[in-house]
Amino acid sequence: MKYEAVIGLEIHIQLRTRTKLFCSCPNEYGAEPNTNVCPVCLGLPGALPVLNMEAVRLGLLAALALNAKVYKRSQFYRKNYFYPDLPKGYQITQYVGSLATDGSLTFEHHGVVRTVRIERMNIEEEAAKSYHAEDGTVLLDFNRSGIPLLETVTRPDLRSPSEARHFLELLRRTMRYIGVSSCDMEKGELRADANISVRPVGSEEFGTKVELKNLNSFKAVEEGLTYEYNRQIEVLKNGGKIIQETRLWDEHLRETRSMRVKEEAHDYRYFPEPDLMVLELPDGMLEEAEAALPELPEARRKRFISEYGLRPDIAEVMVQERDIADYFEDLAARIGDSSLAANWISTDVMRVMNEMKTDIHGFPIPIDDLAELLKMLKKGLITHNIARTVFDKMVAGEGTAKEIIEREQLLPLSDESELLGFVEEAISANPEIVEKYRKGKVSVIGVLVGYVMKKTRGKANAKRVKELLEEKLKA
Numbered sequence: 001m002k003y004e005a006v007i008g009l010e011i012h013i014q015l016r017t018r019t020k021l022f023c024s025c026p027n028e029y030g031a032e033p034n035t036n037v038c039p040v041c042l043g044l045p046g047a048l049p050v051l052n053m054e055a056v057r058l059g060l061l062a063a064l065a066l067n068a069k070v071y072k073r074s075q076f077y078r079k080n081y082f083y084p085d086l087p088k089g090y091q092i093t094q095y096v097g098s099l100a101t102d103g104s105l106t107f108e109h110h111g112v113v114r115t116v117r118i119e120r121m122n123i124e125e126e127a128a129k130s131y132h133a134e135d136g137t138v139l140l141d142f143n144r145s146g147i148p149l150l151e152t153v154t155r156p157d158l159r160s161p162s163e164a165r166h167f168l169e170l171l172r173r174t175m176r177y178i179g180v181s182s183c184d185m186e187k188g189e190l191r192a193d194a195n196i197s198v199r200p201v202g203s204e205e206f207g208t209k210v211e212l213k214n215l216n217s218f219k220a221v222e223e224g225l226t227y228e229y230n231r232q233i234e235v236l237k238n239g240g241k242i243i244q245e246t247r248l249w250d251e252h253l254r255e256t257r258s259m260r261v262k263e264e265a266h267d268y269r270y271f272p273e274p275d276l277m278v279l280e281l282p283d284g285m286l287e288e289a290e291a292a293l294p295e296l297p298e299a300r301r302k303r304f305i306s307e308y309g310l311r312p313d314i315a316e317v318m319v320q321e322r323d324i325a326d327y328f329e330d331l332a333a334r335i336g337d338s339s340l341a342a343n344w345i346s347t348d349v350m351r352v353m354n355e356m357k358t359d360i361h362g363f364p365i366p367i368d369d370l371a372e373l374l375k376m377l378k379k380g381l382i383t384h385n386i387a388r389t390v391f392d393k394m395v396a397g398e399g400t401a402k403e404i405i406e407r408e409q410l411l412p413l414s415d416e417s418e419l420l421g422f423v424e425e426a427i428s429a430n431p432e433i434v435e436k437y438r439k440g441k442v443s444v445i446g447v448l449v450g451y452v453m454k455k456t457r458g459k460a461n462a463k464r465v466k467e468l469l470e471e472k473l474k475a
């Protein structure tokens with residue numbers, strides 16, 4: 001029997017606001033523990049929350065980007081439970097009366113178009129961060145307490161671990177495009193829990209689901225779900241039953257283990273937050289958010305393929321970050337050649353960015369200068385090898401393309417008689433190679449081409465050199 005996975009995700013995205021959701025403490029990562037705190041986010045008696053409308057604006061942008069239905073009126077509730085990282089004894093969140101529901105995100109996975117439905121999107125507050133020391137001590141940092149979160153819950157529409165990863169990567173990219181969050185998983189700005197069950201392929205019924213936690217990276221999402229998928233199939237094949245439980249993914253042991261068995265649903269005793277009014281979107285706020293929405297990554301990827309004729313894999317690389325996509329379109333327009341622009345960005349530009357651990361804003365060559373170099377290459381004024389050499393010198397800050405080429409006399413050898421001199425030299429200096437060539441091993445001509453390229457310091461046109469060599473050797 002063949003099984004398929006049924007996966008749903010519950011995602012938490014930290015919204016990139018200046019201040020926290022209900023107080024004016026800074027929303028920043030990495031500050032000295034317990035310094036960005038006040039009576040509101042410490043849950044002191046009598047402190048009153050005031051809603052940060054910037055968080056609402058970002059939530060609206062996210063909801064629109066996921067084609068969700070946004071409600072003009074929504075409400076905050078108290079979700080009651082006790083845990084040391086929750087100083088008030090309740091979390092302020094949205095419950096009935098979400099900010100938005102019924103969204104979707106469509107993507108292509110291994111050539112198949114997939115749509116994942118979004119059930120709901122709620123604004124809520126973060127808990128504090130707890131650190132568990134080895135001796136059992138628990139330390140709490142309330143800097144995180146009260147940071148705005150966007151809870152995004154999907155329907156169980158994902159059918160494989162790799163699809164779940166792909167979806168989450170596109171969701172992250174989308175959120176970064178619209179500027180609502182950096183979604184850095186290492187900093188906990190994007191977190192995902194998963195529900196997974198398995199069922200025989202073709203079956204409409206759902207199996208018993210297991211909740212999977214501690215998926216702290218894209219790799220963990222895919223690996224944890226794959227492990228769980230195989231574990232559940234193994235249990236069923238051996239005649240066992242899946243128990244509804246919460247399991248933790250252990251990245252070091254590379255397995256999931258049971259955390260708690262759900263005996264019954266939690267009773268969170270939800271009730272409307274009495275210290276906050278019903279959230280009614282001010283006139284024009286939704287329309288403004290709609291107008292501010294940029295072209296989204298999936299639409300842009302498709303356009304790059306149809307408008308510029310990019311290969312699908314190159315288009316995927318070009319839309320990874322909005323800034324890279326913008327840079328690509330700018331560079332392509334300047335040099336009038338989109339595939340040349342995409343090729344240089346996806347190889348040399350990205351290589352330098354990786355080496356320098358910077359983004360496109362920190363890339364050392366001004367776009368004007370790079371365009372000038374690529375235009376010279378496009379016109380055939382310089383060879384590809386020379387362009388590479390000049391590019392590296394530009395990265396090292398040795399000047400513009402024109403300056404470097406003039407200073408180092410890198411313009412190509414266009415004088416045929418001069419070129420012929422090098423070709424003749426190559427032939428007379430390599431008698432054994434010439435003999436091999438004449439005996440039919442034509443591939444050795446590469447050695448002679450290499451000789452000329454070395455002697456001319458890469459300034460010769462390799463194709464022309466080969467032609468001249470062939471003429472001479474056949475004569």
Ligand SMILES: [Zn+2]
Pocket residue numbers: 020023024025036037038039040041042146
């Ligand atoms: Zn505060």
